[in-house]
Amino acid sequence: MPTLLFEIGCEELPARAVYEAEAQLPRLCEQHLGVLPDRVFVGPRRLAVLVGGIEEQTEDRWLKGPPLALREQAAAGFAKRHGVSAEDLEERDGFLGVTVAAESLSNVLPGRLDSILRGLGFGKTMRWDDSGLRFPRPVRWTCARLDGGSVEGYGTTTRGHRFTSGELDLPSAEAYAETLRGADVEPDAAERERIIREGLDALGQWRDPLGKLREVVHLVERPLVLEGVFDERFLQLPPRVVETAMQSHQRYFPLGGNRFGLVANGGDPDTVRAGNVNVLEGRLDDATFTFERDVQAGIEELAGRLGSIVYFAGAGSFADKTARLEGLADRLGGGDASMEAARLGKADQSAELVREFPELEGHIGAEYARLAGFPEAVCSAIAEQYLPDSAGGPLPSTDPGRVLAAADRIDALTVSFSLGHKPSGSRDPFGLRRAAIGLCRLATEGGLTIPRELLPGEVAEFVEERFEGLLGDVPVEFVRAARTASVPDLGSVARLARALHALPDEQLAPIHTAYIRAGRLGEKEKAAAKLDPELLTDEAEREVSQALTQIEPEITGAIEAGDFDVAVEAGALLGPLLDRFFEEVLVMAEDPAVRRNRLRLLLDVRDTIGLLGDLSQIPR
């Protein structure tokens, strides 16, 4: 069985598109050629597959059409779709259909390769000529070899390295990788990655904080790893600024100190190294210029300029935002360091360096605060205020950092909601879901007490809904129940939900049932305004009443102390008493006074259990 090589030659593809193609090629080969490829070669200028074991003949295929009963309605359409007339349709097992005769591979291959090419889907595509084909970048050649033979409509030449080689003959499918390696191209992405890693390892402790390696693998066809050294005077810049200047645009890898690794696509090593050092030093010069101007102004002066920078249309300037953050930090129980961090937290929004490196907001402010001699607690809080920056990302490591991070999110959510920018469906341009999840995590994992009263109604609802997916195996209904309890802070909602969920079912069931029954019965008729102990005639109801007077303060106290397991267990003590009550006591007694008193008792039961949340949210 022959081996096929099929190559799609492109102008330089974005790395993202290369990964998209790499993921789809095996499935497309299987779909159109009947087998998975032996090898997939991808890179900036070519997407190729090496496929062995393709059948040389297709088999006769029976295409099943409409059932015989629908001949009138459907036969003509089916026949037309398959290019035969309706009379030619055959019958088999009660269905109409058509037999497609076996064909040789060389006949069907051109169409199949075209299907593979057109079957690739990409996030972003373009047109470049009038062929109608859309691809991430122009396709400039295609090459196909079936063993040593050609495929009609496809070339038999490939291209080597863009600058050191040219168009070259591909003698056979199997010779693909070897031919390209002879023309300064390493077609195998994994091998390119290995060469790059090996080259960087040889230079020392390299790092890739912004994750650029994945992209660099597809920015080169012949990786040449070089070491660059920049002038030591740039080490006075904050290390993050230096790293970002290296990584974000230039895709260099920091090696520590003033050394960096770079990956070129060829060229004379000394020339390429010198040029890259020059470019990096130019960028660092620019950053130094900006940094020095900011430092000369100082963080206080930068903070003073915030009044002229709009935070959000309708929500004032960054100076207004700062005033709100200070208020929130205070109400979140922040100490001196938190208050100072809130006052200076947004100062770097007026720094020129943040305009250059927006991704370093916070870090730059922290650096300027350090240079101005502020305590480390203040500086690290400023640096950490944007954490967590992803759903599972790390939280701020200090108390002031958590206070500022929570204040920032509460303000962003409050402002956005009040201006009508609520997330809807998948639209969340201001990242409010992430902000809300961050706030929940600050309350739970971060242990920060975030009073629920700091969140306006809609915001509180939006934030607390996030718990529904955040508490591991706690079902959403327990979260919903806990949210209705009058617990004072965000973290308590989560802890109460967990405590309710932790209660064994045989303990939960009786109070759950009693809560719902008590609520339902208690509202049937007007209850007495206040319980009259004199009217409690039955033993069972006296027991419940007595228990309530003990358990109610116990639950309240435990909730206040934040001891939700104790609160829930105290509530559960009512269970057996209530079981007996419903068994022995006729609530709807003949005597209206007794009846109304019993209804009152039930409402008291409901309210006491209700301290633990609206248990009717939990389905049983």
Add this chain to the structure above:
Amino acid sequence: MISALQRYWADRGCVVMQPYHTELGAGTFNPATFLRCLGPEPWRTVYVEPVIRPRDGRYGENPYRFQHYFQLQVILKPAPEDILDQYFGSLEEIGIDTKRHDVRLVEDDWEGPTLGAWGLGWEVWVDGMEVTQFTYFQQLGGLELDVVSGEITYGLERLAMFLQGKRSAWELEWAPGFTWADVYRENERQWSAYNFEAAPVDVLTRRFAEHEEECAALIARRLTLPAYDQVLKASHAFNLLDARGAISATERASYIGRVRDLARRVAEGYLADAPV
């Protein structure tokens, strides 16, 4: 360098044009690009464009940021199959040996929100230095393009810095005995002061509205080319207002939308009136 590039592209059938007569934020705004790339007619041109970006001024104090610099713009419509090879040939022409240097195409997609335009392409790196922006236009004035043009925009200062081995544009030799700083530094200082401090906000706000109005009136009279100049002037007034900090984030979007709307109407008018 400039004349070598112009000659190179003139030899490949490009009309050598001169800079446009009003302030532009990029060579793309020149009607020789924006309007000529609409519709089906072939077009090839090369020209130098002084680019005016009020917000980028740094009073001539920062050797890497200017509110005025130069682009050399090439348009090939339709984009020929060997457009990249032609481009690399132009680098060789000005003395960049593509075998000795590391020349690379790094994804960089272009979007011009005020022109309702976008395209896909790259920034071209030579040993890590970005010297050219390369774009295949897909849309201009909000209109999908039937014929795709290739736009090659050389950053002339960057390219000259690379060729002369200079670290800052200030040190560029403009002619023997004259550096870039001799020629343009004072210009940067004064224009930065104008852009950031002196440009009159009320007058510019009024002018923007006047340009907008005049543009609409000219479109109605089917004077598309003069109408397009009003788009450019409105766009420049917007850039100045932006530099003056007179535009809030939400207003910004609305200004951009207004310019884009004008650009779209001009583009439609241009196509409607094009000789068939």
